[in-house]
Amino acid sequence: MKVLIVEDEQGLAESITDYMAKEGYVCEVSATFRDADERIYLYNYDCVIVDLTLPDGDGLQLIQNLKRLIATTGVIIISARNALEDKLKGLEIGSDDYLSKPFHLSELNARVKSLLRRRQFGGHTEIRFGNIQVVPNTRMVYINGQPTPLSRKEYDLLLYFLSNVDIVLTKASIAEHLWGDNIDSADSLDMVYSHIKNLRRKLLSKGADDYVQSVYGIGYKFGLR
């Protein structure tokens, strides 16, 4: 999987690269419009992550150029301008997702994964982890082949975990993933706790291994012990 990161803030590009590299992606970084434009002509990427404000050009223009070349490449916009027009314009010209800065790397990672799943297998894919099997198309979860009904939020939570295996997720990033940016009260953190408790209970009751670990003071991690 090849990912191009178009971001002029070097530190941020570095962090994204490191994070994605751990997930097994091959990452390349462009800091300027010209460099990125050149790369999309020369190489083939599965996914392009684009910052809209580049020092020498507009990210939206880059997306248009890319879409003319290869329409199947997934595009995720990351922007400091949290403007609806940008979001709509971006989606209109063919980008798949929009994240406004600052965002969580885990969220970006989950979005990239979900995008690639949709792009590459038309969604006809399933995610397996240990004895858990998830079919995103039907939103069904099976444990040891047994269907396990989960609530909507529990399913979203499980998928978020599965997209970020072996990564410490902050409670805030989970809360934001589940309820969006607008719920900022301390209660949402309590709710994360109770949702995780419920999810864990349901998974364990069907005989799944306990994959969820709590990381002291900061969040949770999903993975093999």
Next chain:
Amino acid sequence: MKLLAQTNRIYFIFSLVLYLLTAFAIYQIVRLLIYDEVESRLKVEKRDFEAYIRTHNNWSSIPYFVENKIEVTRAEPTTQVKEVFSDTLILNRYDNELIPFRQLTFYESIDGVIHRVAIRKSLIQSYRLIEAVSLTMVLFLGVLLLGMFWFQGKLSERIWRPFYNTLARIKQFDLSHNASLNLEQPTINEFRELNQVLQKMADKMQHDYRNLKEFTENASHEMQTPLALINAKVEQLIQSEKLTNQQTHWIDGIYQASRRMSRLNQGLLLLAKIENRQFADVQPVDLTDELIQRLMDVEEILLHKHIKTTIELEAPFQTLLPPLLAESLLNNLVSNAIRHNQSGGCIQVRSSAHQLQLSNTGLELQTDPETLFKRFKKESGEHESVGLGLAIVKLICDTYQLSVTYQYEAGMHTLTLEKVHQV
């Protein structure tokens, strides 16, 4: 009190006093003149009387003195020999009426005996004259007074008109709009100067305001990227296995702070955008429906906090808003109602065609309710919120012809949205 009413009142009182004084003075002068005249005539008659006595040495009422009454009585020899003028009233023997007379009293020796002599002259004609003169004067002065008063009113109105025009313009002037103040240039120097100074001030204010707004906006924009960087680095840092609990705690502190900053930033950016009227796509929005939708979205939080929701729906509250701002408005209202609620409390929605109320249980405000809608005002001890939520609500309402008011009654905080009818 209006300036013109005030000057008119002072002018009126002053003129009235002057008018009364003048009238009184004229009356006195006329009266003095007439008395002077009457008295000199009485003196002449006295001389006539004396001359008559000297030649005849005796007195009897003879037709020589037809016009005046002369009364001669025998006086005590000890009485003072002095002539005195006095006013007196005498009954007219025909129509039984008291008639004013001026009387000169003196003592004269007739035939060796001292007599008291009183010569009188009727004042009735003179009084008529005084009345006529005074009345004429009063009438003329009255007309003059009213005329001046009217003229003064008209004049002031005309002279002060540029001032009132300026005042009206300033009242309508809105700093946040881009329209300049545009004052006219009246011919009166003082007003022209006033307008020039005001114009200069308004331009400066607008300029500063724009600068400040731009600064806020740019600063907020520029801050998003470093914040994203901090977030990303923290996320990477916490992946490390070797962190001690203490270090994790510190990192969490950094993380929380950067998140707060980013929320703050987004709030400020939103405020700046609303002020700049960057949301143009106004659409009819059913706020009641959206609010109920919003409450359903946060159902889990409500359940978690054991908050009951009751809805009294009379009619949907519909208004014109950009959809994004409608969402922001309701999000802030709902978060507010949840954040300041207590476990086991309730949230009430009351909706009618002209108002939408959202009430929640909660402790009484410790801060002044007046400051509730101000930026960065929050209840002490609240760390999660950045204190912009209600400021955003207020600004959205102010910008899109809605009013928002707050009441606290019997443990319920109520925010009421109403449509403002434009004049």
